[in-house]
Amino acid sequence: MTVPSQHPLLLLQEIERRSKAHAFELPQQLDVRVTWDGVGFRVGNTQLVAAVDEVKEILPVPRLTSVFGAQRWVRGVANIRGTLLPVMDLHGFIQGGVTLPGRRSRILVVRHKGISAGLMVDEVLGLKHFYEEEFSAESGTVDPAFARYLRGSYRQEGEIWPVFSMAALVDSPEFMQVAA
Template sequence: MSQDPFSVLQTMEQSGTRGAPLLLDDSKLAVLWSGVAFRLGDLNLVTPLDHVLEVLPYPEVTPLPGTKSWLKGLANIRGNLLTIVDLPEYFGKSPVTKGVRSRILVMNTGEYSAGLLVNEVLGLRHFDEETEGQALSGLEEPVG
């Protein structure tokens, strides 16, 4: 005797939910946030993924006269001008040298975008929500 399709689905659902109490309670799972890990001199840091628009190789940069040494200039990224800031140099570390690992993190602050030059991008990392925004040591005050 064949069962109708709805009865078959009900039987499958009932057999599947018998073991449900053994499953983890979602309310006890840690809330995670994702970030882009990068190297700034000898420090490994993370910025929230939703702050990073894209990661680019070190582009050709047009210098701007009369600016601080950490402000590298402007880059033309697909027809848009992007300000390039050498983040390690801004914090008093050695400037980034153009190489195969150096990258630009394109950051968006709402109205404006800027490219932060870093020594290397290490990939995506995932963390418990409690670790977001923890204080870091090892960074000097920004160079004025």
């Protein structure tokens, strides 16, 4: 079809018709799935995951200065970029064991209600992504000592990842009692 050049509106309509006739359709997004992101870590033989927004920073184990008269699970204080950070042994606090700092040990920095603390863990297992439908209100078979800090779990590829609440930990009166 030839459109006379004196009719610009007709020319534009013809171009639009041809464009639509030869256009490819965009692929449709069929399945939108909501994800939950967490930081996987290990305490003793227990693997856990905490919400990514509850872990402010992950550090290698820094040089620590002991605190006289503190609980056994208080490992000391560290100078992190000019700020003193109390460092607690999460394994020692929850299960009474001791985390022996090794090359995989890390400090998870937590800030909640104005309280900052470093939690020494045996290993950080990386960023974990779960779909909402993988969540269960059950925490799985975990040492009962962890129970009061767990908020359900995610099951992924045959593994169960109990959700550890850093907020519940910091809110617990026992965690705030650092003096021996």
